[in-house]
Amino acid sequence: MAAVTSARPYHVVVFGASGFTGQFVVEEVARCASEGPGGVPLKWAVAGRSRQRLEDVLKQAARRLSMPDLSTDVEIIVADVSIEESLAIMCQQGVVILNCVGPYRFYGEPVVKACVENGAHYVDICGEPQFLERMQLEYHTKALDKGVYVIGSCGFDSIPADLGILYTQRQFKGTLTAVESFLNIRSGPRGSTGHDATWQSAVYGFADSGSLRQLRKKFGHQPLPVIGAKVRRRGFVFFSKEIEQYAIPFMGSDPSVVKRTQRFLHEEEQQSPVQYTAYVGVGGLFSVVKLLCGGLLFWVMVKFSLGRKLLTTFPSFFSFGLFSKAGPTMKQIEDTCFSLAFYGEGYSVGTDPSQGRPDAKICTQVVGAEPGYVATVSAMVQAAVTILNELHSLPRRGGVYTPGAAFYKTSLIERLHNHGIKFSVRKYQ
Template structure:
């Protein structure tokens, strides 16, 4: 494999990995077509550089050559030019194999979960080889672990390690960033509070996602029980991933109340808020460290909008029942909990193509500025939309475009000095521009 093969997609034979590979094919074909048109156009015009259109070369990596070949065969059906696509054998249990791969590329995309089990060796190899890294994890305890262990090393090596580049947590993180930028640019004010509500969500769960969620619960309880290391406190700490503390209290279960800012609908728990809110607060803290804070009093919360009180009550009750029950099982009957994990859908299972095509999401944000006494605060509304299955369509778009930010625009990225970063602090507006190209996603913001 030559050095220009970037990005390398690690975990390409898994459910999300295969779909990410298909998205890269989609981008590759589009870029080739646009480049041909640009060349024709440039015969009579001075060609303008456009990093969004420049083609790229990439490779697939995984543990099993036979499975990788099957994935490539599927991709060749979509684009016959991929018959020479590189296939690379690498295993997280074999550091030498990881080093061999990562020494020859600038950026790797990882879809190999649960990251608590398989993520750390790849991050360590990226730091050894000075290779940038993006993934789709929503596992906040694991992110906390790599921040504590490797953030300074990543900065020293100027390596960008960027977890949570999928539906966890790009829409939330870039949405908050966009609102803050608008508030500063248009009103020259800090952002005091920001709330987000999911107003549309249609998509499925894959076996890998379910297994990752169960693994988080299991590892959290085992660590707490064996080492008494404060894991529970870290999980409940709204600033567990941040570099500094703010004023947010971070409540998990919302009050059952209507919110006129979101169509006067009932607000209830959003399952992704446990990771998204922490990622947004880490972004706030990193931007503050850089002297570009959202605001010293910044608070953030996420909810889901539902039209009926009974639906809100049912969802809230389920959260208050199911998660404590699973936590108790993981702590007091770990062997049974492991059996339960085996009974649930495993990696490789997920929504069908027809189901994914019907997916989509919409998130609405309402931000309020800081204000002097007797001054009226400025209020801003933002909308982030996706038009594919959030977990297995738009997630693939988001993680692939995150990697392509590094491939195409490394020197313009706000996070190019390295560290364990967030999507907003790593990529900022450049990722928004890539995601909104050709209306692939929508990021809109305006005054209320």
């Protein structure tokens, strides 16, 4: 594989570079240009449908970073998800393709297919379990045969959760058997706003939740063994003493991704699987009432094509301002940060997990800047840098993996820690 990739002109190609998230990824790649394999500068390119828009993105990134005009040094590749030949040409030129074109359920598979067929590693920031698990089902063997790594959810969904569990396991002295995570997002007076593409992913994901159950049956997995005491699930809405606000189950891809990682580590490394439940803080009572009313309306509307059309046409109205077609302002991004706390329990060294209740606890956390467009792009770029620098540490010789499964033997946690996503042990409260 090294002989093939070393002949390629670019270490990294950012596909969808002119999209809302892609613009931030371009800036992050430019910041990390010194982190190429073997200490050489990264050779990189941007790709998308419009050469003019890509040139504008490069110029904008140079201005924001106070750098020389990037459009004179960074190659532009014109590629479109609807034109297979253009994707093949793009994938033949890059070692790692960073795919920023979503929603992935509509636009992701052609890029995965082109990467596998043309020998390029693939990284995305997808938070859509249906897409992630279907790619594993349909492309794992093909990617393995080609020596290609396809690694999804390398953004805020789900790097902090997946690697946070691995970090917690490593810090725990004994056998960690269960973890609850609590996500808390803090924003300034203007609040925090997500981009329309994320909202669309949620709308169509919830509308198609039935297909996910059918998809999982095709894997034929046996249930993971429950080690130690079985965790009792909390209610749909409850007051969390851990984050001192009301919380609900986290509806994103984190539980799905973590479970896939735990299955991989159990089957491949004979590690004891961890039971995992994820929650997110929603604030005070008024926020709970607003959430319940909005959530009920959302669940009804996603069931019908007209409802989905209205939801995606007017994201700001139906999400109470949480998502918009314009996305967050730079001020909103600067004023927002996240913390993800992990409360784990298990059995101390020498204690038999089959006997009695857990006798040891641990609390860890992952903290970082704004999750959607700062932490996400940092995680995505560091995932690519890790592939370039530590390919020998990834499992087998290729395949479709979660971040935890792909990077559990690499230094990605340390790389993230050095790029603003901090992992630490906290005192258990």
